[in-house]
Amino acid sequence: MIRLSFPLLLLAACGTPTSTDEDTGGGDTADTDTGTDTGDTDTGETGDTGVDPTKATLSGTITLPDGSPAENFRVNVCKSICITVRTGADGTYSATGLLAGAASVYVEATGASSYAVPYVPTVFAEGEAKVIDLKIIEANGSVDLTDGASHALGESPFVLQADDSSYQTALKEPISTLTWGSTDDPASYGPVAFEGETLVFVAYVAPFEGVGAGTLTMNSVGAPTGTTFNVYYGDLPTGSASWELAGSFVAIEGMDTYQGIASLPVLTAVAVTRVDPKP
Numbered sequence: 001m002i003r004l005s006f007p008l009l010l011l012a013a014c015g016t017p018t019s020t021d022e023d024t025g026g027g028d029t030a031d032t033d034t035g036t037d038t039g040d041t042d043t044g045e046t047g048d049t050g051v052d053p054t055k056a057t058l059s060g061t062i063t064l065p066d067g068s069p070a071e072n073f074r075v076n077v078c079k080s081i082c083i084t085v086r087t088g089a090d091g092t093y094s095a096t097g098l099l100a101g102a103a104s105v106y107v108e109a110t111g112a113s114s115y116a117v118p119y120v121p122t123v124f125a126e127g128e129a130k131v132i133d134l135k136i137i138e139a140n141g142s143v144d145l146t147d148g149a150s151h152a153l154g155e156s157p158f159v160l161q162a163d164d165s166s167y168q169t170a171l172k173e174p175i176s177t178l179t180w181g182s183t184d185d186p187a188s189y190g191p192v193a194f195e196g197e198t199l200v201f202v203a204y205v206a207p208f209e210g211v212g213a214g215t216l217t218m219n220s221v222g223a224p225t226g227t228t229f230n231v232y233y234g235d236l237p238t239g240s241a242s243w244e245l246a247g248s249f250v251a252i253e254g255m256d257t258y259q260g261i262a263s264l265p266v267l268t269a270v271a272v273t274r275v276d277p278k279p
Contacts, residue, residue, distance in 0.1 A: 065138055203270040230272070
């Protein structure tokens with residue numbers, strides 16, 4: 001397997017959900033029980049649970065790098081607003097009342113942490129009960145942007161071209177340091193898949209929501225001529241909540257570098273796929 005490493009994601013908590021169920025059972029035509037008699041167990045019309053069947057639910061388990069439960073981590077499900085729940089002692093979580101459509105799911109530690117934070121764009125069907133399990137990884141390192149130089153990202157074949165004026169926070173403050181973490185075993189970290197492409201690794205870049213104009217170039221990793229590596233970034237929660245193509249790199253015969261470039265307009269999750277040449 002090609003071993004690659006890449007950047008980390010740190011995220012902010014969002015709002016809390018409110019109940020939209022207005023059915024009190026008091027207006028049900030079949031319900032004639034006033035509920036005042038002793039031993040009354042009637043809760044309304046038969047089958048009325050107070051749950052909106054069109055709303056989706058999300059549940060799963062968050063684990064730490066050693067496989068132990070990630071207790072008291074925030075799990076955020078975001079569209080235009082976020083629903084936030086916390087993991088229990090066993091690392092499990094459950095979010096209800098979710099609207100159908102695209103959303104982003106991300107996890108954040110409470111307090112200071114060196115953990116990379118999973119981020120997954122997903123789509124909820126009406127009434128769907130979705131399960132997403134995620135595994136946290138350790139932060140791998142950081143890149144100093146203040147010298148304006150190009151930086152190799154750890155042992156990965158990627159070189160970042162950016163400076164401290166390239167990325168800014170949501171408050172328009174310059175970002176001088178990128179923190180990063182990655183895995184070359186992405187299948188164990190969440191539901192990230194691209195049809196017809198092999199997922200090579202998933203990375204997380206911090207600080208989350210940094211906006212700028214950094215670019216990546218790719219050095220040789222010994223792939224056959226014609227092999228393509230696609231770089232995707234996860235769109236922000238307030239956007240389309242999807243994987244967007246940042247750029248592609250193609251192995252050229254007789255060259256040590258790859259033809260192509262990838263643009264990273266936001267700091268978020270990054271996924272790299274491999275497309276082998278046709279026989």
